[in-house]
């Protein structure tokens with residue numbers, strides 16, 4: 001089923017993690033739907049053209065449930081959470097199909113509303129300011145560790161209703177999950193175990209004393225006609241944590257890096273913000289997601305009946321991976337796709353996915369992204385990279401793509 005005629009670009013190597021876009025351009029052109037062996041040894045179809053990618057994401061013949069993988073032994077840990085073998089936390093939105101997906105998504109949407117997110121804006125601003133205050137006087141920082149990493153984890157903890165005194169534990173567990181992302185599995189399994197035990201206890205306590213946080217909202221939503229079990233609430237909290245954390249770290253990290261390495265676009269944005277106009281920020285966040293989005297590949301899908309994608313025959317049980325980062329640079333869909341244009345119009349990128357699994361947290365991610373970039377550019381107007389871009393290391397997991405560190409300098413704030 002492979003493509004013997006085509007010389008293979010070196011996928012998933014160190015160079016690839018640093019700049020995957022030339023390899024993606026090659027795949028789009030020569031092997032747009034390609035049977036590929038992944039670093040884990042599992043084989044899957046990689047879908048790289050925009051039109052195929054969009055159709056594939058919305059195709060009901062592709063299941064999200066790993067039981068449909070032709071090789072069930074390989075189906076474990078497919079969501080990037082090794083150590084979780086069919087355990088309760090895995091029964092979450094990204095691993096299930098309708099009608100269960102429809103029911104759970106409807107219930108969580110009742111609690112996780114755009115209004116709740118909008119009301120949360122002052123809190124995100126406060127968090128961003130507090131984090132910048134911590135390093136502002138020094139004139140230098142690693143923006144990943146000191147800003148992009150803590151902001152989303154504290155934000156989601158606040159939203160869920162994790163008490164302030166426990167949030168540093170969460171930050172540590174989240175750190176274990178990210179640090180061990182592509183490496184030793186033990187750390188991730190340990191972190192997941194701790195999070196599971198903590199959430200079970202917290203949900204139990206909230207049930208006895210409901211507040212106006214998201215966990216209480218989820219519990220309330222379940223008290224009506226349709227029941228959310230305690231496990232389902234825990235799995236939902238967990239998917240919100242893990243789907244909303246590293247993604248947002250990378251939006252802030254990749255986005256800031258793109259601005260610092262595109263001085264004209266950065267100046268344009270900074271001028272607009274100075275003039276009190278944030279319309280460029282609104283289109284700009286979408287463009288940063290398209291140009292170098294946090295999610296390189298959408299999560300796994302499995303064919304439940306034979307189908308054809310881009311002329312290739314996909315058999316029942318075959319895993320299919322949609323390469324969002326490749327689709328979003330497709331010249332068939334985007335004019336000058338390799339150019340960063342913060343004012344880009346008609347920018348229907350796939351950075352948040354498409355179809356029924358479209359990112360549930362997009363309003364929160366946008367809020368965090370906008371707040372983070374505005375705060376950095378207005379409070380530290382001369383922000384600049386303190387390393388040669390060639391020296392920066394990227395964390396190239398299979399699903400996510402982001403910087404390990406982002407050293408910057410700026411005039412210290414007194």
Ligand code: HEM
Pocket residue numbers: 057093094095105156239240241243244245247248251289293294295298299300350351352353354356357358359360361362364365366
């Ligand atoms: C789903 C991207 C932030 C919660 C998705 C998907 C993508 C995505 C591509 C679809 C995956 C697929 O179809 O396989 C992003 C990006 C983010 C971000 C780029 C940041 C810039 C967040 C945040 C949250 C969140 C902040 C919540 C706190 C979710 C959930 C799903 C999801 C729960 C599963 C939805 C479903 O299956 O119905 N996200 N996400 N995401 N995202 Fe996000």
